[in-house]
């Protein structure tokens with residue numbers, strides 16, 4: 110389980126992290142070719158347009174807000190902070206503007222990331238714009254009204270030992286960035302998803318980019334890279350939604366069909382079905398039925414011997430073993446069948462549900478609740494002269510599954 114979680118995390122995080130690190134290194138090392146300044150400054154808008162259109166088409170309001178935030182940061186730096194900071198006889202305003210921006214960005218990023226997409230797209234977007242615009246408006250109003258006190262609050266170095274002067278960010282902003290990245294990173298590690306990864310890397314990237322204010326390439330080129338990462342995250346998320354079964358997290362029927370087209374000359378397919386599942390649903394309810402399907406899927410995912418599990422549909426699953434014979438697969442299938450038979454699921458008694466989360470935590474593990482378990486039956490067949498393609502192998506495995514049910518269930522049956 111931990112291994113597959115780690116694999117998912119690497120699969121989701123590695124490409125955007127490498128892209129951001131690669132571009133960061135290219136900027137730092139001045140490896141990028143000289144490009145016309147106009148083109149460099151247009152890049153963020155081109156990438157922002159791409160990411161924004163994709164996020165809009167796929168209804169990803171969170172990503173749409175991220176895109177807007179990144180472009181706002183870009184505008185803020187190019188139009189306000191950089192020109193004013195470069196002007197001689199600087200007044201304290203650009204410093205305050207910078208402190209305000211670096212303080213607000215992580216907070217808004219985090220609030221946006223935890224605010225799940227619920228309402229109609231336009232409504233959702235308007236609510237977010239109202240909340241974040243209102244927050245920024247109040248902060249700017251306070252800063253304009255009383256710049257001295259605000260500067261005092263945002264620019265003071267509260268704990269000198271915890272201040273990293275070379276980084277060039279006010280202490281409060283720096284630690285708010287670290288805290289927000291830490292909290293978002295924790296959730297990303299627990300539930301990795303391309304959208305979360307995109308948001309996290311974008312915030313980390315802004316954190317890296319902001320102090321590089323005067324590097325000619327850093328701001329526009331890195332902004333464009335972050336927007337490209339957001340665009341890729343939208344595509345990756347949609348790809349996952351199409352190929353992954355939402356309830357169990359296993360690859361779904363579409364992924365199975367793709368895999369079946371790319372099998373070699375030798376393979377074995379097992380069809381799996383939960384026993385008496387209709388009765389289970391009728392007795393314990395659909396919600397517990399769903400929980401059972403998740404447990405069964407989690408066990409099937411762990412199948413050894415190079416097998417890979419898919420949700421075929423309903424309470425049926427398929428396991429594919431490339432390059433293996435039925436004889437080689439049976440011990441691995443028996444292991445999974447036994448693990449599912451032994452797995453006990455606690456049934457929550459609705460009438461005695463804990464009144465609070467704390468009470469629930471205290472009661473956990475006391476073993477008072479009723480426990481249920483299920484069994485599965487499996488039919489398995491390999492490619493042979495009689496079953497020369499995946500369709501006929503699946504049909505043979507299905508017949509073997511029927512035989513397993515007829516023989517009393519909770520067993521693995523091989524096709525003749």
Ligand SMILES: Nc1nc2c(ncn2[C@@H]2O[C@H](COP(=O)(O)OP(=O)(O)OP(=O)(O)O)[C@@H](O)[C@H]2O)c(=O)[nH]1
Nearest residue numbers: 382383384385386387388390395398399423424514
């Ligand atoms: N909770 C839940 N139930 C599902 C889901 N998909 C299918 N089912 C239920 O699975 C049951 C399948 O039952 P049947 O195909 O009749 O077979 P069975 O009761 O498992 O009996 P045998 O296969 O003969 O052991 C139906 O009651 C479906 O409603 C799902 O996603 N969640």
